[in-house]
Amino acid sequence: MQPARTEILSAVMPIVDQWRHEEGPLLPILNGILREFGYVPREVVPAIAEALNLSRAEVYGVVSFYHDYRENPPGRHVLKLCRAEACQSMGGDAIAERLQNLLGLKFGETAADGSVTLEPVYCLGLCACSPAAMLDGEVIGRLDDEKAREIAREVRA
Amino acid sequence: MTTKIYIPRDSGALALGAEKVATAMAREIGLRGIDVQIVRNGSRGLYWLEPMVEVETEFGRVAYGPVKPSDVPSLFDSKFLSGGAHPLFRGNPGEIPFLKRQTRLTFARCGIIDPGSLEDYETYGGLTGLRNALSMAPEQIVAQVTESGLRGRGGAGFPTGIKWKTVLEAQADRKYIVCNADEGDSGTFADRMIMEGDPFVLIEGMVIAGIAVGATKGYIYLRSEYPDAERVLNEAIAVARKAGILGKSVLGTGPAFELEVRMGAGAYVCGEETALLDSLEGKRGMVRAKPPLPAHEGLFGKPTVVNNVISLASVPIILDKGATFYRDFGMGRSRGTIPIQIAGNVKYGGLFETAFGLTLGEIVDDIAGGTATGRPVRAVQVGGPLGAYFPRALFDTPFEYEAFLARDGLIGHAGIVVFDDTVDMLKQARFAMEFCAVESCGKCTPCRIGSTRGVEVLDRLAKGVQADQQIEIVKDLCNTMKFGSLCALGGFTPYPVMSALTHFPEDFRRQPVREAAE
8 A cells, every 4th residue: 555645755854854965865865765665656756856956857857767766666575587698598588487477477567466576677796696586685596496486485475 | 712614695695595504504503502603705706606605724714515504414513614524525715726727816805804804804915005005196006007007897998097197187176986886787796796795995996096086085886786785885884984994084194085885776877987977966877978078077077087896996906016916917908807707507607807818718618617508608798788799619719808899899897698509699689679778878869769670670580571681770770879879888789789690690580470371
């Protein structure tokens, strides 16, 4: 469930205040909001714009530019699967197919029960232990069918 | 005496279960009531042996790997604390051929020390370069870096000393050192490894850079995909601040220097230096036209040194041992050492730091031991998603900047990704175009539109539609992107595409797909 607007703003303002007088504060603010909510609620844009003396368009332009800044709440778990070349060379496409089937999701989707969001990522720096993934910030290397099934079980639990 | 066990906290080792091994070790130590200290080191970069556990014995360090949590009781039963025999016994890690054949200058301490311990860092030669720099004039420091022959390890290969000289000579009230830690190229992990395994060397390199050019503030722009590196760096920065390496006066005698880690938000193009600067300023990561160079007008319009992690982490050894020491490694105009990252479908994947000059064949067949799948090697992509695919026929290419350029390739950030004979090169070419389309900042047309058209043309080729015409269009498109794009994203995407087409033409001639009869 999405939190109410006032609730969002009261949580966001301390993050804004922490950074507003630093150099280049916008990304640290958005990263802080992402950590807090798991996404960047559209409601925060005018508040940030006003605090930093930017236009809403400028702030929204930044939010929409970066892949990390989801505009909708993710599932309880976030699974990022690497789709880049090193992982491709070790059967990453087959693992991607398998995980999509196991979770019943395509990349970019969140399960209807809110359990998990599946996202592509382009390189986790684990290229000598491909294919690689990141589940809720924890890295997983040498993915195989067994590990894929384990992940699917874990996120549904 | 307390016995020390080393269990890496490098994220590559963590991805293979190092945390569970550490938990199992701690539990076993508790059960047995013995006096053992667990140190969480970085990785030596031998990833087929990770998690590799090392024990400090009276004969020096002894390695065991790859260790699973279920192996832990048997390791204690085999008296591994005094180097006892066990099926996972690897002996002195320095004698493992993969490591023994390397020349570790930048990575000298990585995997050996506790990354959070400044004491360890100094014991293994850390801070000597900085102390030397503090007794030198800025011009002398810059001259040392120039004479060492160090070139930008991020991929462009621009001489680091020249960049520093430009910033030193620029007049401004404020200058910056920006470390590009947006290591987004697939197949590369050297930046991650050094940041997680020896963060003080990067901090030291940045402080030296600051003293050399007259900058008082440094930023490490780190990609959000590296949360473990963020933790280690921030811990190390706090330690460095407390020890007076950072602050109002470096080590009590130098100028001021402050350092901060700033996280990216998942945009490949922010690895391009000017897009990175825009991102640091809190904007969309749009590529800037050059000139003005960042050395003249960089972060917030001030003169800025933008260097890759490995370039900066190579500075302390140069200031410690001298420019000549460093320059004496390497070949041609590629001086010093390069941390080659061996990745993808290989038997022995990991980090191999060596002087420039090994051939690609030696690296792939000999050091990497061929493919993990045991099938023949068909293609090797060198230098990340914007690097060329090399066939076996070009395996005699020496690993250095000019030799790769002469064969329409690049060494980039020195990552190599090996593919076996199941690879479909048309698919790889399409991926390169697709990646460019997704990650393009959108500022220039050849990159923004060209990549999308490229995907469409390659899709038609995949269906076998008018192959000759499509191939002509691909070539024309690549030519436009190469010469018409503002930065390396659009400009270098033609490398993987054209190399796939040139060296593996058979993959681009498909049988036409017949439409199903209604």
